[in-house]
Amino acid sequence: MTSAPKRRRRPDARPDEILDAALAVFSAKGFAAARVEDIAREAGLSKGAVYLYFASKEAMLNGLVEQSAGELAKGAEQLVALGAPQDPETAFRGLLRMLFAAMGDPDINAAPRLVFAEAGRFPEIAAHYRSQVLDVARRALRALLAAGVESGAFRDVDADAFMRATGGPGIAHMALTSIFGFPPDQLTDPAEMADALADILLNGLKPRVPAL
Amino acid sequence: MTSAPKRRRRPDARPDEILDAALAVFSAKGFAAARVEDIAREAGLSKGAVYLYFASKEAMLNGLVEQSAGELAKGAEQLVALGAPQDPETAFRGLLRMLFAAMGDPDINAAPRLVFAEAGRFPEIAAHYRSQVLDVARRALRALLAAGVESGAFRDVDADAFMRATGGPGIAHMALTSIFGFPPDQLTDPAEMADALADILLNGLKPRVPAL
Amino acid sequence: MTSAPKRRRRPDARPDEILDAALAVFSAKGFAAARVEDIAREAGLSKGAVYLYFASKEAMLNGLVEQSAGELAKGAEQLVALGAPQDPETAFRGLLRMLFAAMGDPDINAAPRLVFAEAGRFPEIAAHYRSQVLDVARRALRALLAAGVESGAFRDVDADAFMRATGGPGIAHMALTSIFGFPPDQLTDPAEMADALADILLNGLKPRVPAL
Amino acid sequence: MTSAPKRRRRPDARPDEILDAALAVFSAKGFAAARVEDIAREAGLSKGAVYLYFASKEAMLNGLVEQSAGELAKGAEQLVALGAPQDPETAFRGLLRMLFAAMGDPDINAAPRLVFAEAGRFPEIAAHYRSQVLDVARRALRALLAAGVESGAFRDVDADAFMRATGGPGIAHMALTSIFGFPPDQLTDPAEMADALADILLNGLKPRVPAL
DNA sequence: CATGAATGAGCTTTCATTCAT
DNA sequence: CATGAATGAAAGCTCATTCAT
Known part of the structure; x- marks a missing residue:
């Protein structure tokens, strides 16, 4: 509660503060159109100070992507690992709920949105995301699918199709x-949306009745 | 059919040639990093000539989006309208096949990819796409869903959830x-992928047996 | 005498005009402190136009050095080659007159001064000057010396010492x-200065009388 | 004589240590391209500390020049003053030996090289060097020349020409x-080079035989 | 005394846009 | 219609200098 001395608030938080600011600005203007000065202002620093922590604008983008990729992959993996063995269906519902909650929150989905927009022109980012997020997610989904097949809850569908259907x-x-700022007609609550999806997909994954 | 001197084939094709070139360059570098000179070269024109047809770089982006939005919406609408009344399930399968064929072809999906990447910073584009593509698609899907419900093929699920599950x-x-250049493990053929998805979703949409 | 249309004076003279301007500015401020904008203004162009002809500030320096090195070496070589066979002493006097005339004229010595000042931090420039100017000069001096020895006008002194004594x-x-803007006390005329030097050196190079 | 903790050896040596570091960095990169941080690191100090001793980067350059100018002039003057009366020829040989020894040693000639490179854009430095080094050297050479004329060893040549011929x-x-890193062909030893030069010049300065 | 985080002016370079030809 | 030289407004990055600690 003491007066904050402009400079040096939290000694080691600077890089993260800058990354937060960078995410905000990149997200708003895109990487190419984002100005370092805007990031600096957003972080409460001068332009030059930013370069004390990151060697270039691209370094900030990379830092951002690495940070977010780590969090993302970890989250999904844990969720699946936790629930899969016991009850694949419940685990799947939980996964969808988390997914929709995250993807529906502009603050949380900012990083993925950025990656979507920029990965096309930054092969390193694409590769990093592929190995750190997509491959991890695929493995997790494959495990979930296998557990479901084992327990009789799921049919043995193609894993890649399953990944597309889920993600x-x-x-x-x-x-x-x-x-796109698309106005939701009925299902405003992400959890309801997730449950509606889960309802369709779980039903669709269910083994068919022999007669059919 | 007379021999054309390379240039000036169809006097009015210029704008479209430029838009094609612009799509290629925007797609490769992103709108902000794309250089008008590259677009001009790609179109076989001088830098200055481009400005005879488009007032600015942003005008090219808009033209591009309008063009692609028109095609996209028309395609989806027709497909659904055509097949829906008779056989909703077959129409749905056809829709998914078309969707995966288009989304899997880099030449065809270039425009949607671009819109995804840039719509965030061009509200007009987002609005245009929303009204010309998304709303149209929603209406078409809603009609397809209604037809399926009517025929007893589908349950009456939420339209927005249905749109997310399909698109x-x-x-x-x-x-x-x-x-991301993700390597497909098993399903390389878009049609098979579409069918696998259709299999899951149609099953999931099927009305439940009362007993269950 | 027609009105000069600001743009496009002599179509192909631009690079040379820019190099002239660059020499003036580099010479006045040094390479590092010279601003491209100053060069542009000196050349009667906008900042951006300079980059239509040279890829970077350093490219201008290189162009400058190559240009000047060529002229310099050619001049010295021709002079020596011309007079040496007939009359080494006269050729030597001519060489010194040319040298002092050139080195005393700020417009002419601007390029060598620049090379002196910058070669230390641009190894390529040093190497280029060494091979294109210094080596050529050494060969020319060696030939002059050999001719003088042959004719009995010079003693057979060390060629490198001769080069230092002459250059x-x-x-x-x-x-x-x-x-340094050093004020000359007596010998203001470069030709007189050259002759005074020639007098000392030619005397010093003369074979000693056996008795002495 | 007690063990010094590395830092703070001689309390007043700091300025000189900084000047040494500055000379090294200026010499390597040129004044304009030299970074104060590099100088500080070279001197084993932090960037800020340098400013406790010098008000600006230019102040370091001035300090450097003053220091070196003093040493240089003093050396030459002493040498000439010492030997001139007795034996001008020997004094001249000694002067040349010292000159070549100094000019051939990169550590010793660093300061003069720097002055050569930068004096053009720092009038104060040029003026200081002119009055503290060049004028002193001219006086010393004039005295040596006069002594030689007096003793009959030298002709009465122009002093400025003599200065150019010597320096x-x-x-x-x-x-x-x-x-330029010019590779010496034969005379690698500075002393030999000095003697070869002295041989030419002393011979050239010798009064001519009446008959000639 | 010493540090090094921070500042901000200034520089090189790029590129959308214009316009004389 | 077409060209491409020219413009000039940015924007990324550097670094001399300052100052709170």
Whole structure:
């Protein structure tokens, strides 16, 4: 509560503060159109100070992506690992709920949105995301799928199709809400949306009755 | 059919040639990093000539988006309108096949990818896409859903959830293949992928047996 | 006498005009402190236009050095080659006159001064000057010396010492007049200065009388 | 004589340590491109500490020049003053030896090289060097020349020409070896080079035989 | 005395846009 | 219609200098 002395607030928080600011500005203007000075101002620093912590604008983007990729992958993996063995269906519902909650929150989906927008022109970022997020997610989903097949809850569908069926709606949700400002007609609550999806997908994954 | 001297084939094709070139360059470098000179070269014109047809770089982006939005919406609408009344399930399968074929082809998905990447910073583009593509798609899907419910093929699920469940996997497919270069494990053929998805979703949409 | 249209005076003279301007500005401020904008203004162009002809500030320096090195070496070589066979002493006097005339004229010695000042931090420039100017000069002097020895006009002194004895005073002249603004006490005319030097050196190079 | 803790050896040596560091960095990169931080590191200090001793980067350059100018002039003057009365020829040989030894040693000629490179854009430095070094050297040479004339060893040549003939080869030696990395063909030893020069010049300065 | 985080002016370079030809 | 030289407004990055600690 003491007066904050302009300079040197939290000694080691600077890099993270800058990354937060960078995410905000990149997210708002795109990487190429973002100005370092804007990031600096957003972080409460001068332009030059930013370069004490990051060697270039691109270094900030990389730092950002690494940070977010780590969090993302860890989250999904844990969730699946936790619930899968006991009850694949419940684990799947939980996964979708988390996915929609994250993808529907502009603050949380800012990093993924950025990666979507920029990965096309930064092969390193694409590769990093692929190995740190997508591959991890695929493994997690494959495990979940295997557990479900084992328990008799799921049919043995193609893992890549399963990944698209599961993750795709989340991405679509993000795009519709945070990029296009699409007004939701009925299902405003992410959890309800997730449950509605889970309802369709779990039903669709269920083993068919022999007669059919 | 007379021999054309390379240039000035169809006197009015210039704008479209430029838009094609612009799509290629925007897609490769992003709007902000794309140089008008590159677009001009790609179109076989001088830098100055481009400005005879478009008032600014942003005008090219708008033209591009309008063009692509028109095509996209028309395609989806027609497909649904055509097949829906007779056989909603077959129409749905056809829709998914078209979606995956389009989203898996880098030449075709270039425009949607671009819109995804740039809509965040161009509200007009977002609005245009929303009204010309998303709203149209929603109406078409709603009609398809209604037809399916009517015929007893589908349950009456939420339309927005249905849209996410249908379009999402297509977007995911585009991202995985064209942005992240994700290697498909088993399902390389878009049609098979579409069918696998249709299999899951149609099953999931099927009305439950009362007993269950 | 027609009105000069601001743009496009002599179509292909631009690079040379820019190099002239660059020499003036580099010479006045040094390479590092020179601003491209100053060069542009000196050349009657905008900042950006300079980059239509040279890729970078350093490219201008290189262009400058190459240009000047070529002229310099050619001049010295021709002079020596012309007079040496007939009359080494006269050729030597001519060489010194040319050297002092060049080194005493700020417009002419600007390029050598620049090379002196910057070669230390641009190894390529040093190497280029060494091979294109210094080595050529050494060969020319060696030939002159050999001709003089043959004709009995010179003793057979060390070629490198001869080079220092001949070129050094020229460099000193340049430094004293153009760098330090040293006021000449008596010998203001470069030709007289050259002749006074020639008098000392030719006398010193003369074979000693056996008795002495 | 007690063990010094590395830092703070001689309390007043700091300025000189900084000047040493500054000379090294200026010499390597040129004044404009030299960074104060590099100088500080070279001197084993923090960037800020340098400013406790020098008000600005330019102040370091001035300090450096003053220091070196003093040493240089004093050396030459003493040498000439010492030997001139007794034996002008020997004094001249000694002067040349000292000159070549100094000009051939990169550590010793660093300061003169720097002055050569920068005096053009720092009028104060040029003026200081002119009055503290060049004028002193001219007086010393004039005295040596007068002594030689008196003793019958030298002809009465122009003093400025004499200065160029004496100092020029030294400057050339410095340039060839320390700036251009010119490979010496035969005379590697500075003393031999000085003697070869002395041989030519002393011979050239000798009064002519009446008959000639 | 000493530190090093912070500042901000200034520089090189790029590129959308214009316009004389 | 077409060209491409020219413009000039940015923007990324550097670094001399300051100052709270």
